[in-house]
Amino acid sequence: MYKDYKRGLDSRSGPSITMESGDVGRQMFQIQSGMNMKQTYLQQICDLDVDRPIRTYRMTNIVCTVGPSCESTQVLKEMVASGMNICRFNMAHASHEWHLQTLRNLREAIDQSCKVSHGSVATAIDITGPGVRLGRFSEDVEVPVQLKKGATVVMSSDKAIKKACTKDKVYVIQGFIMRAKVGDKIFIDDGPLCFKVMKKVSLEEMIVEVVHQGEMNNNGLVHIPMTTPNIDVDEYLSEKDKKDIKFGVDNQVDMVFVSWVLQPEMVTAVREALGDAKDRVMVVAKIESYNSVKRIDDILEVADGILIARGDLGNDIPPEKVFLAQKMIVGRANMAGKPVICAAQMLESMVTNARPTRAEASDVANAILDGTDCVMLSRETALGNEPAKVVHTLAQICQEAENALYYDATFRDLRFATPVPTNVAHATSIAAVEAAIRGSASAIIVVTNSGRSARLIARYRPHCIIIAITKSQHTASHLNLYRGVFSVIHTGGSNTQWYSDVDQRIHYALGVAMDRGYVKPNDKAVLVTGYQAGPGSTNCVRSIVIPRREEKASYLAIVSQQNDEDSCSD
Ligand SMILES: Nc1ncnc2c1ncn2[C@@H]1O[C@H](COP(=O)(O)OP(=O)(O)O)[C@@H](O)[C@H]1O
Numbered sequence: 205m206y207k208d209y210k211r212g213l214d215s216r217s218g219p220s221i222t223m224e225s226g227d228v229g230r231q232m233f234q235i236q237s238g239m240n241m242k243q244t245y246l247q248q249i250c251d252l253d254v255d256r257p258i259r260t261y262r263m264t265n266i267v268c269t270v271g272p273s274c275e276s277t278q279v280l281k282e283m284v285a286s287g288m289n290i291c292r293f294n295m296a297h298a299s300h301e302w303h304l305q306t307l308r309n310l311r312e313a314i315d316q317s318c319k320v321s322h323g324s325v326a327t328a329i330d331i332t333g334p335g336v337r338l339g340r341f342s343e344d345v346e347v348p349v350q351l352k353k354g355a356t357v358v359m360s361s362d363k364a365i366k367k368a369c370t371k372d373k374v375y376v377i378q379g380f381i382m383r384a385k386v387g388d389k390i391f392i393d394d395g396p397l398c399f400k401v402m403k404k405v406s407l408e409e410m411i412v413e414v415v416h417q418g419e420m421n422n423n424g425l426v427h428i429p430m431t432t433p434n435i436d437v438d439e440y441l442s443e444k445d446k447k448d449i450k451f452g453v454d455n456q457v458d459m460v461f462v463s464w465v466l467q468p469e470m471v472t473a474v475r476e477a478l479g480d481a482k483d484r485v486m487v488v489a490k491i492e493s494y495n496s497v498k499r500i501d502d503i504l505e506v507a508d509g510i511l512i513a514r515g516d517l518g519n520d521i522p523p524e525k526v527f528l529a530q531k532m533i534v535g536r537a538n539m540a541g542k543p544v545i546c547a548a549q550m551l552e553s554m555v556t557n558a559r560p561t562r563a564e565a566s567d568v569a570n571a572i573l574d575g576t577d578c579v580m581l582s583r584e585t586a587l588g589n590e591p592a593k594v595v596h597t598l599a600q601i602c603q604e605a606e607n608a609l610y611y612d613a614t615f616r617d618l619r620f621a622t623p624v625p626t627n628v629a630h631a632t633s634i635a636a637v638e639a640a641i642r643g644s645a646s647a648i649i650v651v652t653n654s655g656r657s658a659r660l661i662a663r664y665r666p667h668c669i670i671i672a673i674t675k676s677q678h679t680a681s682h683l684n685l686y687r688g689v690f691s692v693i694h695t696g697g698s699n700t701q702w703y704s705d706v707d708q709r710i711h712y713a714l715g716v717a718m719d720r721g722y723v724k725p726n727d728k729a730v731l732v733t734g735y736q737a738g739p740g741s742t743n744c745v746r747s748i749v750i751p752r753r754e755e756k757a758s759y760l761a762i763v764s765q766q767n768d769e770d771s772c773s774d
């Protein structure tokens with residue numbers, strides 16, 4: 205397994221290619237589209253086979269958090285080769301200088317990666333929001349600080365210790381101390397460290413005792429379950445968040461993940477702070493508290509995507525209820541057509557171990573069976589021993605889960621039973637997905653500049669890869685959030701004749717997809733284009749057979765011929 209990972213592939217490839225893509229397409233058709241429509245769910249389960257070969261590509265996107273373990277260009281290059289799709293910079297940790305240098309290293313890593321363009325890896329900053337964090341420990345304190353049950357610690361808002369915390373005295377903001385009550389539990393990070401408030405000494409200081417032992421890290425998150433961090437409704441964003449957003453805009457990041465979104469107005473505030481960049485930066489709301497779970501529909505309405513921060517959520521609500529929230533949020537995000545990321549402790553044991561636990565592998569697979577678009581790594585890549593190996597392992601698990609998905613039954617309701625706007629764009633996308641499933645297509649090819657058509661196709665969850673051809677770097681980057689979309693940026697010169705230009709782009713994209721082994725000549729595919737140049741004109745769904753590479757085919761002409769034979773209409 206390790207040897208495979210060292211070989212390195214690209215952003216959507218699977219680690220082990222064991223079957224020709226067309227064969228897989230046919231097998232997928234038999235098992236997942238044609239026959240499954242007549243099968244029961246139980247029959248599908250009975251037909252699962254541990255020997256079934258995985259496909260040549262992965263549809264779930266991988267988000268990786270950068271940290272000290274992967275700050276170098278070399279390690280980032282290995283992570284790109286192993287399948288990182290979105291690189292996350294957590295602004296709660298490290299300085300802007302560190303983030304800028306790591307961002308530069310990432311861009312260098314992408315430049316040095318053959319087969320990978322800048323659009324293949326998107327960048328995201330994660331801003332702290334109203335979540336409360338510890339200060340930093342003194343240089344002479346060994347971090348993480350280990351604490352045993354029964355130990356007492358002073359929590360103080362004395363700014364003099366903000367960057368000089370000790371094992372016995374740590375900094376938190378005054379608002380947190382004022383909010384805490386004697387007897388409250390306080391979790392640090394995703395646990396297990398848990399304190400109990402023993403005594404309020406003053407408005408600036410309280411004494412807490414360890415009830416579950418564990419460790420404290422620099423800037424560790426501090427949380428009292430089922431309490432709301434203080435938010436200033438006149439000024440939703442802190443000065444630090446505003447500076448971090450400016451950092452992101454100045455350095456051309458593609459997304460902002462907003463921590464502790466408690467109400468939709470927080471998302472709106474981030475969009476406003478983005479200023480002129482608001483159209484090119486996506487805003488993803490992190491759901492990490494009971495309150496945000498309860499307001500999910502309102503938040504979904506304003507956010508471009510959702511991140512289920514299961515670590516902090518599992519401290520705010522009982523851990524045994526997190527799977528309920530996960531399924532509900534993924535389902536609602538799927539219905540709303542917004543991408544969703546499942547995060548926290550996905551392969552946590554791989555921070556140190558060479559193999560994931562069985563429970564972790566099953567947890568990742570279940571998130572994919574639920575319908576998530578992306579899965580996220582945190583400590584595994586930021587602090588782990590072998591970040592690229594974790595990415596590789598995660599990619600493998602994703603592909604196994606994708607292979608087991610009962611596509612038609614799981615996602616059919618998205619096409620036929622959820623209320624969607626009655627317009628041509630949705631109808632076209634639903635038709636494309638249905639044609640791909642029933643026609644045993646190996647890919648859906650879509651020409652899209654804004655990315656809207658590709659997003660809509662992804663929304664209706666085809667069984668096969670969506671090859672999105674775009675001229676826009678931003679579109680390509682943003683599409684990394686959506687399940688199954690493989691973007692190809694066409695950089696060649698534009699042809700003055702619209703259909704020749706489209707043909708040229710399709711030819712180029714199919715070449716790229718063939719190079720990666722995603723499709724091959726004679727595979728069936730579904731082509732989605734406009735009827736003329738310009739946004740809003742996408743309305744054509746065509747079934748094509750992928751021509752040989754050397755055939756400089758006119759795809760629109762191929763379509764006309766096929767239409768004669770199959771009486772397939774535009
Ligand atoms: N840029 C960084 N510099 C140093 N450590 C980092 C950085 N990013 C993340 N980490 C470490 O990795 C851990 C996991 O990352 P993440 O889940 O993003 O953080 P947190 O849980 O604190 O929000 C953090 O607690 C921190 O110890």
Ligand SMILES: C=C(OP(=O)(O)O)C(=O)O
Nearest residue numbers: 513514515516517547548
């Ligand atoms: C992703 C999470 O949050 P953070 O950004 O604090 O790691 C989480 O709690 O699962």
